[in-house]
Amino acid sequence: MTTARLAPRTALFLPASNPRAIEKARGLSADLVILDLEDAVKDADKATARIAAVEAVAQGFGPRLAAIRLNGIESGEHLEDVAAVAASRADFAVLPKAESAADVAQVARALGKPLLAMIETPLGVLAAADIAAVPGVSGLIAGTNDLAASLRLPPSSGRAQMGVALQTIVLAARASQVWALDGVFNRLDDPEGLAAECGEGRALGYDGKSLIHPNQIEIAARVFGPSEAERADARALIAAATGGAERYEGRMIETMHVDQARALLDRI
Template sequence: MTTAALAPRTALFLPASNSRAIAKARELGADMVILDLEDAVKPEDKDAARAAAVEAVAEGFGKRVSAIRINGFDAPEHAADVAAVATSRADYAVLPKAESAQEIARLTQALRKPLLAMIETPRGVLAAPDIAALEGVMGLIAGTNDLAATLHLPPSSGREAMNLALQTIVLASRSGNAWALDGVFNRLDDPDGLEWECLAGRGLGFDGKTLIHPNQIAIAARAFSPTQAEITEARALVDAATGGAERFRDRMIETMHVERAKNLLAHTGPYGSANAG
């Protein structure tokens, strides 16, 4: 799907059953808040969480955009989740374990919301290009925890063991003009590890990162924002370009380099104000 809005640098998952966390999220700097009805909610709390999520998005999160992660196709709560999200004021819906473009095409029609599809299985990775190309799909999210499990990676494996799958998700997103959001980082007391993983994700081409704790927001936002050196270079390139192939400093540039620099500069401001334009 062709996207118009800027991709979020930071997307914070919150259990929809946690009212205190939802209230606090309205004061945080995350670009997107994702209220979770799936893994983070106990089975006996699913109905109450669904109602709470609808109420929360109706109240809004200020400049932050909102999303609701529904339960998957095989869950007993799926139909009720779809019906509730379709009539809610959520900006986006999130689908876990996306694997079938045909099923997702029907789902987007029912949801009437732009969809973020989580790629969490080998089948999902292989179907990612078709999923990202669907009208109604705004982006793909790498579900790295489930992906590591379904790939049968040993616990000792590093992130590099998933690089092929991660790069495939990015390639699929770009082929469909969709967002690409990296998976969560589990170690809450390892800010250096989080920063490394964010920079590695940006290096692969991801637009932003999904998060599970407020303390991760600032690190991820900084890592997925252009550096001052990149901003300075991009501004100079745009100012110097006169059209066609030409020399800029120590290299040759053409229209593609100018457009890339302009795209980088579009991501220099706060997400909310940039997105609003």
């Protein structure tokens, strides 16, 4: 499914059970707010969190997109979540631990609204291309924490050990022209590390970053956006191009490069 909206650079997860966090999010600059009903919410609070999420998206988040993350398919809360989110004003639903196109298709049909599928397990990675192609799926989100655990990576491992999986998710998203959002960065007091990981994600082809703290928004938005040098080069390339293959600033360019430059400027 091709989505007409520009992909978010920043997607902030927050517990739907935390009213203060929800209210604060209305004034934040995140492109997408994801109200979480799954991991961030205690079992005893699931029902009230569901009600709070529906009420929150009804009030809206200004210019920001809003999504609600469902409990997983195997959860006893899943069907109630689907019914509530389907009737809500959420722009998107988020499905955790997507592992098969058939299951994702069933959820997408029941929701009747755009779905972001989280790829968090080896089965999910192997099925990512089929999942991305499901009608109603607007994007894939790399669930790097769960993916690292399910791959049995030691705690000392870095993202390099997930490189094949991370690139597979991007390939799947691009094949179906849907969004690809990178996984969260856990170290809240390491802005340099966050910036480096955002740069790595952008270099892999991800559109944006999923986040777990408001302090991460500015860094991710900056790194996933074009730099001034990139913007200037894109404008100059477009102005210089006359059609067909030609020499520009010591390199060969053609229509594809002009299209890339225009796409970059659209991200401003």
